[in-house]
Amino acid sequence: MNLTILLLIALPAVFSLGYFSRQFKHIAVISAGLTLAMALYIMVTQLDLSGYFLVDYLSRYFIMAISSIYLLSVVFGVGYHHKMGESRNMRLHLSLIDLFASSMLFSIAVNNFGLLWFGIEATTVSSTLLLVIEKEPLKIEAAWRYVIIVSAGLTISLLSVLVLYYDFNNLTISYLLSHHPAYPELTAIAAGTALIGYGTKIGLFPMHTWLPDAHSEAPSEISAMFSGVLLPVAIYALYRVYEVTAAPRITDLFIFFGVVTILFSTIMLPSQRFYKRMFAYSTMENMGLILIGFTIGGIALTGALILLVTHAFGKGAAFYSSGNILENYESKKISDVTGLRQRMPFTSVSLILSSLAVTGAPPFGTFLGEFFILTELYLNGYFLAVALIVVSLLIAFASVNFHVSRMVFSGHDEPVSESSRSQVAVALSACAITLLIPFLFLAYGVI
Amino acid sequence: MIFSEIEGILGALILGSTLVVQTRLYIRPMINTVVTQSVILAITAAIIGITTSDLDLIILAALIVVIRGVLVRHFLSLRLPKTRMFVKETSHGVSSVTMYSVVVLILSFLIYRYTFFPIIQSPLGAIGFSMIVQGLLLIITRRNSFAHFIGYVEEENGIIFMSLTIVTLPFLIEISVLLDVLALIIVGTGLVTENVEHMREEELMG
Numbered sequence A: 001m002n003l004t005i006l007l008l009i010a011l012p013a014v015f016s017l018g019y020f021s022r023q024f025k026h027i028a029v030i031s032a033g034l035t036l037a038m039a040l041y042i043m044v045t046q047l048d049l050s051g052y053f054l055v056d057y058l059s060r061y062f063i064m065a066i067s068s069i070y071l072l073s074v075v076f077g078v079g080y081h082h083k084m085g086e087s088r089n090m091r092l093h094l095s096l097i098d099l100f101a102s103s104m105l106f107s108i109a110v111n112n113f114g115l116l117w118f119g120i121e122a123t124t125v126s127s128t129l130l131l132v133i134e135k136e137p138l139k140i141e142a143a144w145r146y147v148i149i150v151s152a153g154l155t156i157s158l159l160s161v162l163v164l165y166y167d168f169n170n171l172t173i174s175y176l177l178s179h180h181p182a183y184p185e186l187t188a189i190a191a192g193t194a195l196i197g198y199g200t201k202i203g204l205f206p207m208h209t210w211l212p213d214a215h216s217e218a219p220s221e222i223s224a225m226f227s228g229v230l231l232p233v234a235i236y237a238l239y240r241v242y243e244v245t246a247a248p249r250i251t252d253l254f255i256f257f258g259v260v261t262i263l264f265s266t267i268m269l270p271s272q273r274f275y276k277r278m279f280a281y282s283t284m285e286n287m288g289l290i291l292i293g294f295t296i297g298g299i300a301l302t303g304a305l306i307l308l309v310t311h312a313f314g315k316g317a318a319f320y321s322s323g324n325i326l327e328n329y330e331s332k333k334i335s336d337v338t339g340l341r342q343r344m345p346f347t348s349v350s351l352i353l354s355s356l357a358v359t360g361a362p363p364f365g366t367f368l369g370e371f372f373i374l375t376e377l378y379l380n381g382y383f384l385a386v387a388l389i390v391v392s393l394l395i396a397f398a399s400v401n402f403h404v405s406r407m408v409f410s411g412h413d414e415p416v417s418e419s420s421r422s423q424v425a426v427a428l429s430a431c432a433i434t435l436l437i438p439f440l441f442l443a444y445g446v447i
Numbered sequence B: 001m002i003f004s005e006i007e008g009i010l011g012a013l014i015l016g017s018t019l020v021v022q023t024r025l026y027i028r029p030m031i032n033t034v035v036t037q038s039v040i041l042a043i044t045a046a047i048i049g050i051t052t053s054d055l056d057l058i059i060l061a062a063l064i065v066v067i068r069g070v071l072v073r074h075f076l077s078l079r080l081p082k083t084r085m086f087v088k089e090t091s092h093g094v095s096s097v098t099m100y101s102v103v104v105l106i107l108s109f110l111i112y113r114y115t116f117f118p119i120i121q122s123p124l125g126a127i128g129f130s131m132i133v134q135g136l137l138l139i140i141t142r143r144n145s146f147a148h149f150i151g152y153v154e155e156e157n158g159i160i161f162m163s164l165t166i167v168t169l170p171f172l173i174e175i176s177v178l179l180d181v182l183a184l185i186i187v188g189t190g191l192v193t194e195n196v197e198h199m200r201e202e203e204l205m206g
Helices: A001-020 A022-046 A057-080 A088-109 A113-132 A137-168 A175-176 A184-202 A210-217 A219-245 A248-271 A274-298 A299-331 A344-356 A363-377 A381-408 A421-443 B001-023 B027-051 B055-079 B093-114 B126-139 B145-165 B169-190
Strands: none
Touching: A001 A022, A001 A088, A022 A057, A022 A088, A022 B001, A057 A088, A057 A219, A057 A248, A057 A421, A057 B169, A088 A113, A088 A219, A088 A381, A113 A175, A113 A184, A113 A210, A113 A219, A113 B055, A113 B169, A137 A210, A137 A219, A137 A248, A137 B126, A137 B145, A175 A219, A175 B027, A184 A248, A184 A363, A184 A381, A210 A274, A210 A421, A210 B001, A219 A248, A219 A274, A219 A299, A248 A274, A274 A299, A274 A344, A274 A363, A274 A381, A299 A344, A299 A363, A299 A421, A344 A363, A344 A381, A344 A421, A363 A381, A363 A421, B001 B093, B001 B126, B001 B145, B027 B145, B055 B145, B093 B126, B145 B169
């Protein structure tokens, strides 16, 4: 069974050699399609593993989300960068997407804290150049900030690996989950350093500074992968450390950082002038909530999983739609986009639906996820946190949807000029999946 | 006993090199200092490897020399602008940087003293920890791409020194960390343009 996971990780890595073929675009799509097929097999057979790899109910959802967004992003990217033809940059871009997906899958499946850290760092290395497919100074600056801030932060999480090894004399995740530490005081240090280190990658306040820059300057399919699956992969790493180190004061610390991140992103959202940057701050807000859900456990864990999967597709759709808008309007400014409803009727639908999805409107899964998380928080006595989050969610909902409404409904009599069919189809299908997710969770017996 | 004293002396040299890096304003000497630091780190690993008969540590020492001593220097030097012999950091003067780094050094020793030390009981671990903090300080206070890289390498050197003095991480993990730095330097140097200083950009604000 380890072979299934090995194949899942190796497949995109091997297919990245498509760089050398003239059929590199087809190869990239086939690679993503096969990876998704394997992820579906793992999900349907409810594969459980604990050897070199660790696959349980939690990792299966992550694997599913990564594989799905990987496929959608490759299909979108092929259309979005069609002007680049068969250039070397385009080949490199698709090959790096394959390696990026492979490193994320490796991080989720590996059963060792040291290698998990390595996997997370590998996602940084493989994704940095994805930001600069077009060598513009602003994109290079954003990529620089991303690679330096995230790598510097992740080094601190390596300290948690060191401390855990000192404490347990072992780094196998499943071993650590079933054993008690020799020095319980040290586990608190491991949790704290992991929170700072992986928190930088997740985009927790105040280590978030790279996030809005990278998301706004990356090509849209990469923004979708960053927001939808890369940050959750870092949450997964942090959660594994939390599982080993959980203690009441650590729980409080994690919830504190989650709440502060939500508050900060909510403060930033109303004043945003660029739509991709606005969605980046919305991602921070959702990551804060997901972190709280994983930390508090119980029904909130289910809520966090629903939120995570719905957000992956919803934010993916928001960034795909943003890409289509950027292609047509050639501006990232919210004020420059008017008459979207007339000019890009399908994209305006996907933008509205995705905005509603990522801001937790019913009937999307995000609403259900947020409801579960808030309920569990309330039941555990975190009343102030619940109040602050509810107010923040309302402000974030109003801010994002107000900006999107301005883009869609202002102006009139614009000539129709939609993006390519594949790009529109990707954005709309991501929205459709977002609507289906609560039913899929019902069918899978989670809720 | 004598080996632990040698280890202490090497640790002091590494710490000294960390402070020297902070005060460097020209990039080329900064790169040379961090390479020297990496070589001292490799000697430390080799000595510990010999005294404990641990072949993994001796191999690790050789890899540190090759990767951080030779390759990192090579890749960084490749990107130094050829038109200008000396690339200088312009954001700070020596006196202010020295003051910051000494204050941060004392703070990092205090943090180590009251968090790690009561359990781990390894005084040399404080050197590794302070290197991590000094690396972060270098990244935060400088605008120059090369200084950022060097700060990152210092951080990673600090982790390896901590690992050597507290508990040696499994060989596979140590190698992964080394390769990771190399990969990051290769990818990162691709982003270093003629303009090596990073300023505030209007579109990346707010």
